[in-house]
Amino acid sequence: MEWLDQLAQQLLDARRILITTHHNPDGDGIGCLLAMRDALATQEQAISLVTPGEIPARFRFLPGSRDVLDWTVLGEQDRERLLASQDLILVLDTHEHYMLGALGDALQQAGIRTLFLDHHPFKSTPREGIYCDPNVSSTGELCRHLIAKLLRKPMSPVAATCLYVAITYDTNSFKYLRRRPETLRVAAELVEMGADTDEIYRHIFASKSPAKIELTRDLLEQFHLEDGGRVAWSAIDSDLIQRTRATADDMRDLITQLLEMEGVEIAITFKERGPDRFKVSLRSKGRFPLDEVTEKLGGGGHRLASGAHVDGSLDQVTARVLSLVQDLITKAS
Ligand SMILES: [Mn+2]
Structure with missing residues (x-):
């Protein structure tokens, strides 16, 4: 996945990065958000996480989920402060601003350089700054390759757990594999790197309200x-x-x-x-x-x-x- 090199370089060149995902954040979006923070924080970058709405309760067991800001409950001053200090925005699991609701409007107005990492099919013509492969299972699968380019060492068990959540969520526990063995290989690597599959089963799949x-x-x-x-x-x-x-x-x-x-x-x-x-x-x-x-x-x-x-x-x-x-x-x- 050489096309991810360019994205990795832009992330490494930035000092302050704001990472977000689409509204009604799901397992793929939240898992990727937290895994990217975990990976980039070790590079001494200042990372802020924000979602366009509340994170569902079953994802709160993920380490770091309490540090994610909810745009809808931030005051005007906090919103301004958050956006003023960023030099790059990374949007995960969508490539459209409108999928971010009011946060998307604010990001567009702020005019900060924005990159998208996604796996949803294009509805419009691909634009610059969009890194998207509609053939992969999940944005989590892409993040696994991206993080390998960012880090010289294996990712942490925390990041592995978050990405395993992303992949199992979007494949509905590997039911929607579409004959793609690569997804299983990536998942197996994540388990080797310490993804806690028991906790993931308990919180993500055996937690219906x-x-x-x-x-x-x-x-x-x-x-x-x-x-x-x-x-x-x-x-x-x-x-x-x-x-x-x-x-x-x-x-x-x-x-x-x-x-x-x-x-x-x-x-x-x-x-x-x-x-x-x-x-x-x-x-x-x-x-x-x-x-x-x-x-x-x-x-x-x-x-x-x-x-x-x-x-x-x-x-x-x-x-x-x-x-x-x-x-x-x-x-x-
Ligand atoms: Mn997804």
Whole structure:
């Protein structure tokens, strides 16, 4: 991965670096954030970490997660001070400013040199400063190679644990490998370097909140099958979300319950996020790439996992999305 040399050099040349990730930070973003800090701090650089919102509770076991600033709770003065002193910004696990919410606006206004390290497919033309490989499992996999270029010694067990979280999170415990042996090699190296797989299992995978279990029960109680069982969908209304006090993290990956049903090729969830507004999530087992549907809905994501916000009543939104999915299946079959 020679293209990472240039990124490594720019990081080594900077003195003060601010590192961040996308809104609703996930295991890949948070794991990379903390691993990069751990690696760069040994190079005597001043590193600040900030996220565009709160870090979900299950990631707080990761060493250093308490040092991450939450942009949404920082006062005006702290925000200014934080940005004023930086000479480089590194954005992980996205290559779009808008994915950083209000923090993204502030970064653009501040005009500080910004580099992106990511693995999401490009929606627009690649720009300078974006280091992206859509073929890798996760930004964590890229960070493993980047850190090897930054350090002359093996990475610490802390960094290895953080990157193992990143990779296991994005591959859903190595279920989404896409025939890429390299991901397993990188993961094995991380375990050799001290990644604590027992703690990761306990905190990341065996830590579902009661709210998440309740949402799962509701989702499974009222799912629908279409197209002879190839499409499964379910909706979650805002009352239940409020009553269970479910967080964004609780609502993540509920869709897997539907996708992993025998015969299902595409799963869809509709989460009510306000009056006449739904967060639509789509997953494909692999035979039907979702790019076209996602684009028509004005959403984003990967070929087999994407989402969009769609306005309308539940009937309108389900009808629109199901018809796009039906078109896709008909065309591809
Ligand atoms: Mn990722």
